[in-house]
Amino acid sequence: MEIQQSIGKSGELSYLRAVLAMKKQQKQEEVIQLLNEVLDNHFSSLQGLPLGIQYFEMLNPDFLLEIIREYLNFCPNQPPAAGQPVSPLLKHCTSVLETVVKTAPGLQQAVFLIAKVKYLAGDVEAARSSVQHCLEHNPSYADAHLLMAQVYLHQDNLKLCSHSLELCLSYSFEIREYPLYNLLKAQTQKRMGEIQEAIRTLQIAMGLPGMKKGGSSLKAKGRKIEVSASDRVSIFLELVDCHRMNGEQHEAAKVLQDAINEFSGTPEELRLMIANAELALTHGDVEQALSMLRNVSPEQPYFTQTKEKMAAIYLQHRKDKKLYISCYRDLVEKVPSSHTYLLLGDAYMNIQEPETAIEIYEQALKKSPKDGALASKIGKALIKTHNYTKAISYYETALKSGQQNFLRYDLAELLLKLKQYEKAEKVLQQALDHEMVNDLSALMDDSRYLVLLAKTYSKMDRSEDALVSLQRAREIQARVLKRAQLEQPDAAPAQKSLAAEISAEIARHAAVQRDYEKAIKFFKEALVYCETDNKVIMELAHLYLAQEDIDSCQHQCALLLKNDQHNEAATMMMADLMFRKQDYEQAVFHFQQLLERKPDNYTTLSRLIDILRRAGKLEEIPKFLDMAEKCSSRAKLEPGFHYCKGLYLWYTGEPNDALRHFNKARKDSDWGQNAIYNMIEICLNPDNETVGGEVFDNLDGDMGNSTEKQESVQLAVRTAEKLLKELKPQTIPGHIQLRIMENYCLMATKQKANVERALSTFTEVAAAEKDYVPALLGMATAYMILKQTPRARNQLKRISKMNWNPVDAEEFEKSLLLLADIYIQSGKYDMAGELLKRCLRHNRSCCKAYEYTGYIMEKEQAYKDAASNYELAWKYGNQTSPTVGYKLAFNYLKAKRYVDAIDVCHKVLELHPAYPKIRKDILDKSRAALRT
Structure with a gap:
């Protein structure tokens, strides 16, 4: 001095x-x-x-x-x-x-x-x-x-x-x-x-020289390195937190106590007090945690953090909203600043009191009028209170001040949400109405505005304007990306993501216009910017599928599964692809993977049931139904479960039980429509016959024309008509499907006028929808009932030349069986045989295909081969059809397999005691043959 x-x-x-x-x-x-x-x-x-x-x-x-x-x-x-x-x-x-x-x-x-x-x-x-x-x-x-x-x-x-x-x-x-x-x-x-x-x-770190008590520096290569008290405390606190996260509470407490001893009386002591309170909470001692924090005065550092911690304890552990808010009110009183007002406003938002939050935010904004984040929070809080008019008015006022230009985006987004498309367009056009800019931030903003403008135009059905906006955004974004890499590398990932979004939107526009080449080009461009965007990869896979480019579609699915092996949509599509390739084993494998993770995923289960049926493995279905049942105690109340159970029973020849289960899914919003369609099909064709076919018509003698049978058919048709009224399709294909089904009901009456009306509708639909298989099959079936076989054959031959697809799989199968029936009637067994092989390639459980093949073999007196095919028809029909049982037993008799013939006869008579001729024609003869 x-x-x-x-x-x-x-x-x-x-x-x-x-x-x-x-x-x-x-x-x-x-x-x-x-x-x-x-x-x-x-x-x-x-x-x-x-x-x-x-x-x-x-x-x-x-x-x-x-x-x-x-x-x-x-x-x-x-x-x-x-x-x-x-x-x-x-x-x-x-x-x-x-x-x-x-x-x-x-x-x-x-x-x-x-x-x-x-x-x-x-x-x-x-x-x-x-x-x-x-x-x-x-x-x-x-x-x-x-x-x-x-x-x-x-x-x-x-x-x-x-x-x-x-x-x-x-x-x-x-x-x-x-x-x-x-x-x-x-x-x-x-x-x-x-x-x-x-x-x-x-x-x-704890063992380093600079960490020791009293030491705040160490030497490396002769140079003194300063270690601040703050960094030293941070090391202690990180170690405490890691021990706590690792479940080592005792170690955490020990390290914390060492830190308290080390930093007692220093400004950093308060950070340790907050950590100590955190540790007390882990032990469930809420009161101790609060008492530690209560003693901190506003003059001390970390006062704000202490109050925030206390507030969190009151809300999360005490569930006391009043004391939670009082902490922030006290903070505003003791340390008034825009930050503490912001914290109080956020606290009111957390307890769902946005009106009060808005008042607090406005006070904060007065203290810090140029704080854009605050202005944005006020707008969002107003939206949360559904006070949209005030939110719009607030945004407009803020914009007039000229200080919050970035709020234009928030305002336009709100107007878009409220469907005020013209106003949203005007706000965005004003934002874009400026001279050419070269500032990187301004270019980034313009790109965002243009993307939002494109969304607005799309909502207004102005597709061309939307596309123009997207193309402008794409050009600007290309400039942004070049510069962002050098000027703002940290902003580059977000900008790449926006570039990907722009390219994907252009692709979606092209896909709607059915310009698939252009759509694929832009989806690929999107993936250059963001190669792991699962949504875009999936959309690209769907496009390839629409073009029937199965290999490219499979490649995209494989990429998706590489990024995310549990991706449900990709696994489903991969299974679909295998299904299309008729590689049923692989398809089953992919569906099994999904069900092992979630056995009560009924969408997957229903698809698996269909694929197991086509793979000829119906016997494997019950275990998956059991898995679903064990997975959830509510399974038996789930419409999805009943739908799947109904599907299995229908496929295994139990139409009445299937109807009962479908009925339990009938009122459900997800499963109801499909369940009703299946119920209608069962009503119209409970035994899964070839409608319009003639080969097996007379095999049951007069049973088919009995009064009881006719009454049963009429009742079933009336039930189907009632069910039709419950169908409420939401899409154009859905409405077409309903029309087809209504006319199948008309045909089922077998009355000439009704069949002709149905034929007229089928012809009309087939003219409007090119190569629409259900309509073409409807026409062929009507022609067969009207005994116009050549015309029916022409329609069926047309279908047989088409590529099989999974959407119309059932109609393809019925078409091939009906055409095979026509060929068998005219003795063209070879041509019929080829069609039946095609059926079985697509569905190895197709009972009718085995039955027709057995019939051909029987006609050719190849009884062993006939028996082999009838065996398969009997197996896949769950041994319920008396007609198939009769034919199988008959061919066993002809092939001198008497014991097998007797066994089948017993099974048929057990279910159908009055079934004609089987006892006299086969059972008695087989027993007599055994005796001799």
Whole structure:
């Protein structure tokens, strides 16, 4: 002091006084005041000096950087949260550093410190740019690599954070001695879920010299490395958290107690208190946690974080909304700022009180009128209260002030949601009405506006305008991507994602226009920008399927499953592809995978039942139905379960039981329509006969023409007509399907006038819908009932020349069987045989195909072969058809397999005791043959 009085004010001496105050652990405010004096004295000595050698000597940049480092000890060690004010100290540091960098731009330490200050002030992108500048001039600059890692960690970019740490280590192995390096490494490991590795890394950090009590620095290669108290506490706290996450509560408590002993009486003590409260909560001691936090005063650092923690405890553990809000109210009262008002507003939003939140946000906005995030929150809160008119009015007022231009997007989005398309268009056109711009941010905004404008036009059915907007957006986005890679690398992923969205939307427009080539081109372009976009890959797969490019479709599905092996849509499509290729085993495999993960996925189960039937493995279906039943106690109440059960029973020749189960699914919004269609089909053809076929017509003697049979048919048709009235199709194909079914009901009456009416409708539909198999089959069936066989044959031959597809699989099968019936009637067994083989390629459980084949063999007196085919018809019909049983027993008799013939006769008579002729024609003869 005496020296200073004798020589006047000196910056260096003021600095020594500040250092001494820190060593004596004087109050933070006093130390900062002394540091302010240092700068005032230092810069006052430069006043009036011209820019020259003396000025550079007097400026003493190294001395100024030393002061900045001291200031940083009193700054927060993390960037501020949204809406939180930036520390005034950081603003002070920025002005000093800018002076140094302008005067000595090559001073590496100054550029690094300005990057650090920008990072701590929340200007993360500017910080990244400055660090990049440092590393370009000195790639081995360890501190810069560490700061870059912090930037990436803050942006949650763990991959680049790890990369920065690896680069840092590759340039300098001594970096392992830096506690900050180990802290960042552990934080990255923790976020990646590698808890054990994080614990090991932190334990290494704890053993470093700078971490020991009283030590705040260590030496590496003769250079002193400062370890701030904040970083040291962070290492302790990370280790506590990792032990807690690893279930090691005792270890966590031990480390925390060590930290409390180490930092007792320092400003960092409060962070440890918050962590201690967190630990008490893990043990269920809510009151202890609260009592620890209650004693913190507004003058202490971390007061805001303490109040936030208390509020969270009141809400989550005590479920007390009143005390939750009181914490934030107290915070606003004690520390009034736009940030605390924002926190209070957010708190009201959390407890679903948006009206109060809006009032609070508006008060915050008065304190910080240029805060765009706040303005946006007010708009969104108004939307949440469904106060759309006020939200629109608010956005418009904010826009008129000219300060919140980015709110145009929010306003347009709201107008689009409210279906006010013309207004949305006007807002977006105003946003785009400007001179050519070259600023990257403006280009990014324009691209977003154009995409939203395209959505608006699509809603207005202005497809051409939508496409023009998308093409403009695509051109702008191409420019954005080129520049973003260099100017804003961190923004590049989001911009690539937008580019992918634009290309995909252009592709969707092309697909609607059935321009599949163009659609495929743009979907592929979307995947160049975002190669793992599952939705786009799936859409591209559907396009290939529409073009019947099965291999390309399969390739896209394989890519999807490589990215996400549990992707349900891709697995379903892969199964579908295998189904189309008639590789039923592979199709079954894919469906089984889905059902093993979720046995009560009834959509998958219904598809699997169909495929197992086509694969000839009906006997495997019950185990999947059992799995679904065991998976959920509610299975027997689920419409989906009853639908699947009905499907199985129908396929195994139990039409009455099938009807009962379909009936339980009939009223369901998801399963009802399909269940009703199946019920109608069962009513019209319970025994799964070939409608219009003549080969088996007279086999049952007079049974087919009995009064009882005719009454039963009439009752079934009336039931089908009633069910038809319950069908409510929502799509054009659905309406066509309903028309087809209505006319099948008309045909089922077998009355000539009705059949002719049906024929007229089928002809009309077939003319409008090219190659529509259900309509062509309807025409052929009507012709057969009207005894116009040549005309029926022409329609059926037309169908037989088409490519089989899974959508019309049932109609294809019926068409081939009816054509085979016609050929058999005219003695063309070879041609019929080829058609029956085609049927069985697509459905190995097709009873009728085996029955017809057996009939042909029987006619050719190949009784063994006939028996083999009837055996399969009997097996896949679940041994329920007396007609098939009769034929099988008859051919066993002819093939001298008397015991087998007797067994089948017993099974038929057990189910149908009055079945004619089987006892006399086969059973008695087989017994007599055995006796001799």
